[in-house]
Amino acid sequence: MTLSPFWVDLHLHTVLSPCGELEMGAPEIVEAYRKAGIALCAVTDHNASDNVNAVAGAAEGSPVVLPGMEVQTAEDIHIVVIFPGLSQAGDFQRWLWKKMPPVANRPEIFGDQLIINKDNGITGEQEILLVQGAGYSADETAEEARSRGGLVILAHLDRPSFSYEAVLGPVPDEFPCHALELSPAVSHSEFSGWRERYPDRVFIRSSDSHRLSTISKDRCTAMMIESPCFREVELALLGQEGRSVVCPWGDGAVWRRSSSA
Secondary structure, three states, X not given: OOOEEEEEEOOEOOOOOOOOOOOOOHHHHHHHHHHHOOOEEEEOOEOOOOOHHHXXXXXXXXXXXXXXXXXXXXXXXXXXXXXXXXXXXXXXXXXXXXXXXOOEOOHHHHOOOEEEOOOOOEEEEOOEOOOOXXXXXXXHHHHHHHHOOXXXXXXXXXXXXXXXXXXXXXXXXXXXXXXXXXXXXXXXXXXXXXHHHOOOOOEEEOOOEOOHHHOOHHHOEEEEEOOOOHHHHHHHHHOOOOOEEEOOOOOOOEEOOOOOO
């Protein structure tokens, strides 16, 4: 077994997210990741996974594309969930939408919510507003994602809104997530404070890209893995079988967990 550093980005929006720029089409996203040298990305539009197929089809394996979404919980906390395959992502979305409020999108206010194919052909438009809280708590969301083999990441923990810390305070030791995500704007000194607060957690940095210009290595995370795929990312987040996450704010040190999440 040979482990190598691969750059991964586990938080990305397409034209399906109303806050995403219209430039976030499938071929454009793929080209941006290829130019940046990022081997794996997760498509995580707000509360929906309908554009995963488009990006994966355009990528043809380069970069590797994982299905996911950025869930907005009943408390208005953002949680990134990523799945091994489209079937698990689709099943989770059907569960999530059982409690999705029937609030219509207003494109002139929130932006378009376009469903596309790999060539950017528009195949539909989501009429329900995606940037709203579904009716499930953060705990329920995490448990349901994990029951389907998914990865759970608390998004942009440092932000003053839509983060677990901003809404509910410190993350409990028992909260079942695989990683805590901090924004690329966090400095090395600020990260040291976060590390002291959560010494037993793994931190990652993701681009949370809504536009092409923010897809870059300095907004992502490197992992020591055998190949870019869901299982290897999972092992890195758990610190198992020698896989690890390289600290984005450190000197290249890797983190290994003493127990799985």
